Amino acid sequence: MLAAADSLVPDTDQAVKLINDWKDISLVQIAAIAGGAWLIITVVRHVLPWLAQQVPNQLRLYLLGAVPIIRLVVMVAAILWIFPIIFNVTFQNFLVIAGGASVAIGFAFKDYVSSLIAGTVAVFERPYRPGDWVKIGGNYGEVQAVGLRALTLRTEDDDVITVPHLRIWQDNICNSNDGERSLMCVADFFIEPDHDAAELRAAFRDVALTSAYLEYDKPVLVMLSEKPWGTQYRVKAYPFDMRDQFAFISDLTVRGKLALAECGAQEVSATFAGEFSGEQPPNSATQSSGKTDSIT
């Protein structure tokens, strides 16, 4: 019995030493580290995006992309610094803490922690970075910020959408520019079948080539395909700045409509198109943006 009691003593000591003695824990030091980390992160989150607006366009995405990386590094450094101040770091204690944390995470904070882990994975895998234009679950917009738990998108209608990182486990992430400065824009035209396709295709190509927003170093493509209701033209080109994508598509659409009128072609009317189920264009001309975007 005594022997059994003796064998319990070291365990009790170990348990007591899971957390350091209160007198050894410097709350001031912990507060200073946490405050310092918070300050650095706050400064980085505000200064780098501001700086990104001031510097040449070529550097903008690099500065924006550095924000989540710096934040992660600072947070990890702060945690690694604070942890041994509070806890008595031994292998046994690690197992105890990990076990307790697993239960808590498994029951209470599963999604939250999943988002945190996904956020960390996103920093390294880079399915999206600040400044990228992405489509997640039907929402298309510019990544404004990549936080710990979620990212924020600003859509073309100026809505801000918060998307938890855990979506990367389940959904496809469609990134239109993938860290580059430009992205493909597509202007669609739906034309009645009776027209000179070669002339119209050349006209659409010149429409894209003479746009003020065009990036010269990227290709200009005009694709056409036959549908039961007529011919669909897709004018694909890149603007020199992806922030101009909607202005670019509008410009292509306005001048494209003039071109097709001058070529004597006619757009498909909704009444005519409606006679064909399943292959029905939404409007006579639609716009879309993003490399893998489709007409909806």
Add this chain to the structure above:
Amino acid sequence: MANRPPSTFRTLGHFDYPGMPAEAGLRRWTTKLIQRVRGKEENPFVARDKLRLASSDRLDRLVPPPACGPLLREMQETFADWIEEPEPSNWMQLVVLPPCDRNNLVQQWAEQQQFEVVAAPQRDRILTAGDASELPAVELPAVESAAAQGEHVLVIPRLEQWFLRHRRGLDLVRCLLDRLALLRRHCVVGCNSWAWGFLSRAVGADLALPHPVTFESFTTDRLQGWFGELAENGETEARTFRRSLDGKDIFATNEDGAPQSDYLATLAAQSFGIPWIAWHLWRSSLRLGPKPEDGGEEKFPDEQTLWVTEPEEFDLPASHRGSALLTLHALLLHDTLTAEQVHTVLPSIDESNLLTALINNGFVEQENDHFRCRAVAYPTIRRALNDAGFPMDRL
């Protein structure tokens, strides 16, 4: 410099943009910072507002035109052997020049050599000719007849005047390039560097004219030689050019012949190595000293001093920056445009007062009904377009 044989033009793509001296670059940033914080300039040797502007006539005597320096000689040197060849490997030569060339270098050279010049059509004709297929028949006979006559060199001085950045504005330049490709006659084509970048992309002009050349960049040494020649004329003789920022003599040299002041190196970098930009910046920087009766103190009473101030800074309209850059880019591409043509080549946005604002801010000048970028504003415009990610010119 006069004793040195003239340089020849180089293949496009080898233009060396002069670098800004490190000290000058740092000083520029600190000056901007000080101006932002304190709202006024750093204490210069002589304050700009105490100096007097010279009249236009006086400037013409101090810095006489042309603004192209020795380029006419260099151009002739470049093509002299090629012109003599009866069966050259390339019948066509392309000279790509930076914008704001008010001397019409290629045309001037052609007239000097008494070559045949094909004038560009009226721009309005390019779009209003009706059926695009008829347009070449209307506008190209000049090329045809010129090509059929004589053995002289045929010169098209400004290719940028043969198109409009519009869906129907490319047909004529396409036809022109097709016809020129069939000529078996010496032909020199001049083109603005911004237009060349666009035409290479839009109509594949680089395939028709595969060997473009341009002049050698005007670095500190070349500027020193050229401006030294200008300073030898009667009006500026025995005058000293001093920088208002630090009072240093700009043309004074060390024992090893290097200039004591970094002004010319800074000017070479600011002008991107383009002689006419440097010439305009130099001309706009010259000031006369303050009059004694105005209470101005003579800093160097034993000499006749001409003061050289720092180049003027230009500000784009803050609330219309994007539209302003689109407009300036279009003007650079076409060299000159009327207000109506500006609206034709730009997206349909309502910016009716933008040209006026750009004139007021010093970016654009008007000649008759045509607008064009000012040479002194070109460094600011080029930097702003580059920073905004616009497709740039190719030299």
